[in-house]
Amino acid sequence: MESAIPTQLRCPRTRPARASEDYVPPYPAFVARIKDSATQVAMAYFGVQYRAPGGKQAALDCIATWKTLLGGSDAPGHQDLAHYVDDAGFDNLLLIAYWDDVTAYRRWDARPDTSAWWNHPDRLKGDIGCYREVLSPRLANFETLISTPDSRHGVALVAEKVSEPIQEHGYWGGMRDRLPSSQTDALRAEGKLSLDAKPAPGARVRVAPHENLTLIRSGQDWTQTQGNERDIYLGEVEPVLREGMGFLNANGPSIGCYVNRYMRHVDDKLQPTELSFGMSYWRSLEQLERWAESHPTHVAIFGGFMSMVQKMNFDLKLRLYHEVTVAKTDEQFFEYLNCHPATGLLRGA
Amino acid sequence: MESAIPTQLRCPRTRPARASEDYVPPYPAFVARIKDSATQVAMAYFGVQYRAPGGKQAALDCIATWKTLLGGSDAPGHQDLAHYVDDAGFDNLLLIAYWDDVTAYRRWDARPDTSAWWNHPDRLKGDIGCYREVLSPRLANFETLISTPDSRHGVALVAEKVSEPIQEHGYWGGMRDRLPSSQTDALRAEGKLSLDAKPAPGARVRVAPHENLTLIRSGQDWTQTQGNERDIYLGEVEPVLREGMGFLNANGPSIGCYVNRYMRHVDDKLQPTELSFGMSYWRSLEQLERWAESHPTHVAIFGGFMSMVQKMNFDLKLRLYHEVTVAKTDEQFFEYLNCHPATGLLRGA
Incomplete structure (x- = not known):
């Protein structure tokens, strides 16, 4: 077992991790390891x-x-x-x-x-x-989590390798503890989003970012599932996930979520494949944490996955991954051309 | 809104709270305020x-x-x-x-x-x-949480008063953040329980404590519930709670729970009343946190309560409370007389 934080980014914590040093997670999980020579992806x-x-x-x-x-x-x-x-x-x-x-x-x-x-x-x-x-993001400003070493998606697919089982997961606060920047930084949001033009058809609008805006991409891959597991995922888990995504679409701004997209991977002919993910932009990591930890819609999602894990006796073919970035302003660029005014971060500004 | 930590016990944190200073909980909750002149209950x-x-x-x-x-x-x-x-x-x-x-x-x-x-x-x-x-416990070493000002049970019934709505709840980590001692102390368990005699019928056995042993008492009062709310509590929530309590009875020691008792208040004739609580001793606050946050049995309990809150549109007659003590060794005394060897903390030693 090793830390999710890459060796070269570990430093004395001024902000303690939520889990103590001798914490042992109840099941394994892994992170992507970007090549040492990169400092920013x-x-x-x-x-x-x-x-x-x-x-x-x-x-x-x-x-x-x-x-x-x-x-x-x-x-x-x-x-x-x-x-x-x-x-x-x-x-x-x-x-x-x-x-x-x-x-x-x-x-x-x-x-x-x-x-x-x-x-x-x-x-x-x-x-x-x-x-x-x-x-x-600089390597200090994002983190990943993958349920099995073969569950690489998103940024993990450009990583050099997958870690050993890591320590910082299986509890609320693991996401923050995995972020190297959290060792010394509260990662509070500062400033506001602003636009350089009025969003409308025909306009080119750039969104000026604010410090520590947060993006999560969280996905599921059910290509390998069969039988009972597949039935549970599609019949019980996915509908609850979809409902939670719908809540974020409709009500996100009231809890700090600028925009949420529940997306399906498609092939070149736009045929859906058995991969999906939610991606959402948040004003702050803390607001994402609060929704994940305490909002009934996400508690239901989490409960559904946990129930599935139990029913399948911890032996899942479903693959899960996420990646979370808490971005400095110089790590963000947003531009909208000829888009409707509620597109993406235009809505958040 | 005020801090759960009494004014006289607030100090500069060397260990940051999990929630930031501008966090606003999604619904109100309250704590018991012990009289200022007491330093230890x-x-x-x-x-x-x-x-x-x-x-x-x-x-x-x-x-x-x-x-x-x-x-x-x-x-x-x-x-x-x-x-x-x-x-x-x-x-x-x-x-x-x-x-x-x-x-x-x-x-x-x-x-x-x-x-x-x-x-x-x-x-x-x-x-x-x-x-x-x-x-x-000294006042720094325990915390309470009550769902409404009229939901006083346990130690809250000897409190001088109930607080205003408090800030540190509605997220995982609130329990720790409410404990005054957590401002500067990781509250790690140190040492081991030990016995001064062999537990057996006829024996008097004292259990020598260890630092930061943790007790939670967490209760529910359904005397005021009616109709749909009552049906949901008794039909959906309580069975899941009972199952979780059973898990802790059977498997607690493997996750740091020395003993768990799921108890029913009774009158003088031993007739059950509409009040129950779980009380459990844990090796550490962290192990209690881990179970609460990530074990399927407690996630199910939490999910059940949250679902009920939603169905009742946040207007519950069910009353909830808890009290948590993280005790120094000089704040603990355990003695068993003529008891079977698996009684209480005898099992944990």
């Missing part, structure tokens, strides 16, 4: 919104263009394509790209073809809106 | 064990004697009588007495009649076994 959410059927082809063309752009020099180490319908009734496709080193991302982003596409005036008209939400 | 659990029907009359006589002893000078401010059947199949009656000032308890305990009864050789023979478990 990049997680880019490229979104296109449209109303089907009119905008669908344009959205597909947009995704195809992005895939081309994401090839070539300084390409990301991993990409996912996922879909959801937002509260305004728009379909959204997100192409999510991970770089294990922000310097490669920056070179990619500065490539003439990338830059030209995002800055082209055509982006501000037509049947689709586009957006990019890019977090580039 | 006393909570005495006087137990008699017997096998019905043979020992029942002797046990009732014992309770009657204790009630007489608990009258007169330096009487406790409150007493409860409660019953449960232990894992060895013995009935146990506990008369639980609270003093708001340990000096009064000490004078009472030193009274010739009290002292003579507990030290009489007859206590080591006959059909009953007797025990006393006395915690006398």
